[in-house]
Amino acid sequence: MPLPYKINLIDHERWISSGYNRSFAWGLVRNASTKELGFWRVVRYNPNLDTEGGCYEFSLERTGSAIVSEEFSFLDSEIxxxxxxxxxxxxxxxxxxxxNS
Known part of the structure; x- marks a missing residue:
């Protein structure tokens, strides 16, 4: 069964609903046809410090080097x-x- 988005972060909502528990700050990345692309994770984020941000990372292996990353601040801000x-x-x-680019 196809997934709803072109890129789907599996278990991302679980991480948010957990109150940003670090144990849940990762999951699979799948495309719309459910092909597994790799893993997403959040690094350098402390939910107890609302003055600091962190970084989303994508890698081919759960603990592998990041291929793609995106910094964020104030994750509790929906915007x-x-x-x-x-x-x-x-x-x-x-x-x-x-x-390959």
């Missing part, structure tokens, strides 16, 4: 989170179309 996620998934989509 900032939406903007960072939009840029992040756009970068992954571009990588999927041009993996």
């Amino acid at each position: 900032n989170r939406s903007a960072a996620l939009s840029e992040f998934v756009a970068k992954i989509e571009n990588w999927e179309k041009n993996p």
Whole structure:
């Protein structure tokens, strides 16, 4: 069954609903046809410090080097989170179309 978006961050909502628990700050990345592309994760984010940001990263392996990343600040701000996620998934989509660039 196809997924709803061109790029889908599996378990991202679980991370948010957990209160940004670090244990849930990662998941699979799948395209609309459910092909597994790699993993997303959040690094350098402390949910107890609302004055600092962090970084979304995409890699081919769960703990591998980041291929794509997007910095964010104040993740609890829905506007900032939406903007960072939009840029992040756009970068992954571009990588999927041009993996060697």
